[in-house]
Amino acid sequence: MNLIEDLRWRGLIAQSTDEKALIETLKKPITAYIGFDPTAPSLHVGNLVVLLVLRRFQLAGHNPIALVGGATGLVGDPSGRSDERTLNSTETVQGWVGSIRSQLSAFLDFDTKSNPAIVVNNLDWTSPLTAIEFLRDIGKHFSVNQMLAKDSVASRLESGGISYTEFSYQVLQAYDYLELFRRNDCTLQIGGSDQWGNIVAGLDLIRRVESGSAHALTIALLAKSDGSKFGKSASGSIWLDPQMTSPYAFFQFWLNTEDKDIINFLKIFSFKSHEEIMQLEKAHAINPGLREAHRELARELTTLVHGADATVRAQAAAQALFGQGDLRELDEATLMSAMAELPRASISKDDEIPTWVDLLALTGIVESKSAARRVVTDGGAYLNNEKVTSADFAPSKDEFLCGKYAILRKGKRDLAAIELI
Numbered sequence: 001m002n003l004i005e006d007l008r009w010r011g012l013i014a015q016s017t018d019e020k021a022l023i024e025t026l027k028k029p030i031t032a033y034i035g036f037d038p039t040a041p042s043l044h045v046g047n048l049v050v051l052l053v054l055r056r057f058q059l060a061g062h063n064p065i066a067l068v069g070g071a072t073g074l075v076g077d078p079s080g081r082s083d084e085r086t087l088n089s090t091e092t093v094q095g096w097v098g099s100i101r102s103q104l105s106a107f108l109d110f111d112t113k114s115n116p117a118i119v120v121n122n123l124d125w126t127s128p129l130t131a132i133e134f135l136r137d138i139g140k141h142f143s144v145n146q147m148l149a150k151d152s153v154a155s156r157l158e159s160g161g162i163s164y165t166e167f168s169y170q171v172l173q174a175y176d177y178l179e180l181f182r183r184n185d186c187t188l189q190i191g192g193s194d195q196w197g198n199i200v201a202g203l204d205l206i207r208r209v210e211s212g213s214a215h216a217l218t219i220a221l222l223a224k225s226d227g228s229k230f231g232k233s234a235s236g237s238i239w240l241d242p243q244m245t246s247p248y249a250f251f252q253f254w255l256n257t258e259d260k261d262i263i264n265f266l267k268i269f270s271f272k273s274h275e276e277i278m279q280l281e282k283a284h285a286i287n288p289g290l291r292e293a294h295r296e297l298a299r300e301l302t303t304l305v306h307g308a309d310a311t312v313r314a315q316a317a318a319q320a321l322f323g324q325g326d327l328r329e330l331d332e333a334t335l336m337s338a339m340a341e342l343p344r345a346s347i348s349k350d351d352e353i354p355t356w357v358d359l360l361a362l363t364g365i366v367e368s369k370s371a372a373r374r375v376v377t378d379g380g381a382y383l384n385n386e387k388v389t390s391a392d393f394a395p396s397k398d399e400f401l402c403g404k405y406a407i408l409r410k411g412k413r414d415l416a417a418i419e420l421i
Helices: 003-009 019-025 045-059 090-106 131-137 144-149 151-158 169-184 193-210 247-255 259-269 274-286 292-306 308-321 332-339 356-363 369-377
Strands: 013-016 031-036 063-068 118-121 186-192 215-219 344-347 381-383 405-410 414-420
Touching: 003 013, 003 019, 003 045, 013 193, 019 186, 019 215, 031 045, 031 169, 045 063, 045 186, 045 215, 045 259, 063 090, 063 169, 090 118, 144 151, 151 193, 169 186, 169 193, 186 193, 193 215, 247 292, 247 308, 247 332, 259 274, 259 292, 274 292, 292 308, 308 332, 332 405, 344 356, 356 369, 356 381, 356 405, 356 414, 369 381
Parallel strands: 031 063, 031 186, 063 118, 186 215, 344 414
Antiparallel strands: 013 215, 381 405, 405 414
8 A cells, every 4th residue: 555545544635636646646755844833832632634644655765844824824824714813923933933842742753864854944935035026026926816716815705804905815825835946856745624714825836846756645634533623622722842731631621522422533643553552442342342443543642742751641630630659758749740631629728627528529529528528428539549438538638649649539530639738
């Protein structure tokens, strides 16, 4: 199975230029690029869809370029938006460029001798241009009629209008493709399916300016089976930066994948072979309760993004929270990240510690103190994985983890946290 067939099997291909010609071209190493605009200090799991496609191209022997848009990030991509993007300062955007550059090393090999990845910043070739040079040398090749017909522009015009700044985005992206064609002999741009119009504009610019030809490949935008937006959790976006989304929360995001989505996500995000994925699919069909496929995906992606040690700590925290390990063995950072996903309440360290029943009611995971007492009576009450047998039990401050945290568990799955402040 060639690379394009593999991508199609994984459900990744939305559109491409002449597929037969592209397959023939890919029989020899080519240079391909994907662009990422710095709209935040970190990439997020949505970016992984296309980023891992670029990784697949490198593993297949091709030369990958990751473009970080120091220029386009100052303008704003209108694709997929109904309003104008808030413009960030030059200093902010350039700081985000540096952060994203460093993140890319987890996914692309910059040290291999055969086809090392490179990172480029489109500000390097855009900033030296004057406005007059850009309009004369690049702008003259674009038809306003064709630009207005692009989906991203047409939808904005229908919803109230678009500024010239964002209207010009497709020209800047097309210019990027032209420059990489000139500088790096780059003949393939990969992007999300919402980027098709911008990528095709680059192909047309290469043909007009250099009489050259290149290819476009877009990746299907990921949708969850229930129609909700991919990449969100109760606490917000799932980022690749461990300071913005902890490795524990990252691991849990994949572990909590809906059963209907798990095989699709394995195909898209995992580097397991077709045979391994099909085996997991069979195992999941036989006993979905084991969540074997979910655990494999969570382990693989957490290790890829955060490293093997972080994966071990995330798994240990998950097991300890549900009574399969010692909570006291967790370091404070891991414990805090695990608690961040739980219903949580705080009490003053100067006050007397209330009973377990009062604490559970304070967290809100039971409707009343009488309901909390029934949990104790029914044998489902735990403090830091130790069973609570009396409704009058009040923990001492010495029993708090790291001197200030307590994990309350109701039955097997319902957890809450208390913090001394």
